[in-house]
Amino acid sequence: MTERPARTTGSDRPMIRLEHLTKAYPRQPHPAVQDLTLDVPEGEIVVLVGPSGCGKTTTMKMINRIIEPTSGRIVLDGEDVTGADPDQLRRRIGYVIQQIGLFPHRTIAENIGTVPRVLGWNRRRIAARVDELLETIGMDPAVYRDRYPKELSGGQRQRVGVARALSADPDVMLMDEPFGAIDPITRERLQNEFLRLQSEVRKTIVFVTHDIDEAIKMGDRIAILREGSEVVQYDTPERILTAPADEFVSDFIGAGASLKRLNLSRVRDIELSRRPTVGEDATAEEALGVLRASSHPAVLVLDRQGRPRRWLGEADLKRADGRPLTSLGMPPEAVVEPHATLSDALNELIAASYSIATVVDGAGVYQGVVDIDRISDAIRAMRGHGRRPADTAAVEDGVHGPAGSA
Incomplete structure (x- = not known):
């Protein structure tokens, strides 16, 4: 970091x-x-x-x-x-x-x-x-x-x-x-x-x-x-x-x-975590397949411009009953941009149902997520390295x- x-x-x-x-x-x-x-x-x-x-x-x-x-x-x-x-x-x-x-x-x-x-x-x-x-x-x-x-x-x-x-x-x-x-x-x-x-x-x-x-x-x-x-x-x-x-x-x-x-550190300074994603036109069966192929509890639905729309868990997808994915699950509650500080990201993800902050660029396009593990890694790096000689x-x-x- x-x-x-x-x-x-x-x-x-x-x-x-x-x-x-x-x-x-x-x-x-x-x-x-x-x-x-x-x-x-x-x-x-x-x-x-x-x-x-x-x-x-x-x-x-x-x-x-x-x-x-x-x-x-x-x-x-x-x-x-x-x-x-x-x-x-x-x-x-x-x-x-x-x-x-x-x-x-x-x-x-x-x-x-x-x-x-x-x-x-x-x-x-x-x-x-x-x-x-x-x-x-x-x-x-x-x-x-x-x-x-x-x-x-x-x-x-x-x-x-x-x-x-x-x-x-x-x-x-x-x-x-x-x-x-x-x-x-x-x-x-x-x-x-x-x-x-x-x-x-x-x-x-x-x-x-x-x-x-x-x-x-x-x-x-x-x-x-x-x-x-x-x-x-x-x-x-x-x-x-x-x-x-x-x-x-x-x-x-x-x-x-x-x-x-x-x-002192910003979201752009750390390696983002990834989560499984599907397009908004995908079927519930397709999304369920993507989710089960991953080790995560939810899949993120992106619109045609790549912007995050909904988080869907397995239970959401099983009861889709033909409805569009954008009508299921819940919207991303914690959304931050790369210039946000890690303190901002921590505050957001603590309050979010999925305990992660979704990172988007200035146009709202999905970039990745910040989770508590990434922030913990950042804190350990700060303790271990302190100030750089160049600073x-x-x-x-x-x-x-x-x-x-x-």
Whole structure:
């Protein structure tokens, strides 16, 4: 089993560099952020995580100058933007917040097109970009383009918020607790969806959360902060879990570090198990023959496009009585895509009647299954191998530049 490697873009310089950044408020005894230096590599997700009051949101808001720093420098793509026009700066940076912040009186298309309109794009270009982004986030433009935010679910509104942040194709995105106000099931799906999207668009992202599990799942690198935005450890998730810098980091990670490592590996990283399959046009007798020739308790029915439709056991097939296979058995309850973490897969298969998670690609085509044996093998491999030398070298070769580890 291979653990998730850090994404790289081939560039040695950071996309964002914060140099000795400080934010002090009048009549406050201590700065909210004090002398913070941090590099954010191009094309990576860097997560700022820490207890309430550690300054992580203040730090992020200084990057696009929603909050003005008291001192220090902000360098974006090699350009010192500390004194640049803040409105122009914000048009270069996508911004997603927990409350989403969609304009209620504007349609979904108008919300997504907000920044392109400010930038002077023509109507045809804006409309094409809106439709492209709606398709990218899995929302049919013909269905959702002219709806209003109040007509969407919380998860759909959050997707639109991400689409709006991507509308002008910014190199940098800031995400402040973007999935924090959503129910756990929707949150997990949106996290996976965003990671799939990031694998395609490769933006440089600063992501703020208070949840270490989310940080481990989402981040290429994690900066663990304490009061004043002091960087206690800035490292890969693997390194933070296997070699915490001090007791503060260990306590923040909490118990169950081995299980947390399931968030570091993805379904695509392991060898999938196979199950017997038949096409939806097969007869019950044909399906029964395929099932009996295998050592498994159920056969999976696939439609003409290769997408999973039903799990059928021997009892289902014996009482088919000429009915089509798609009317028998039960639908796959646990379906995951290759970019889902092993933790996601474990959660899904535990709740499934057949105790397996069915793996499909982006088009819904069957790829295989993940069962508890495969996940157990993965856990044993993690314990046995730990971090690979290449991962250690990536950190030691200065990926995080002047930030370092405290």
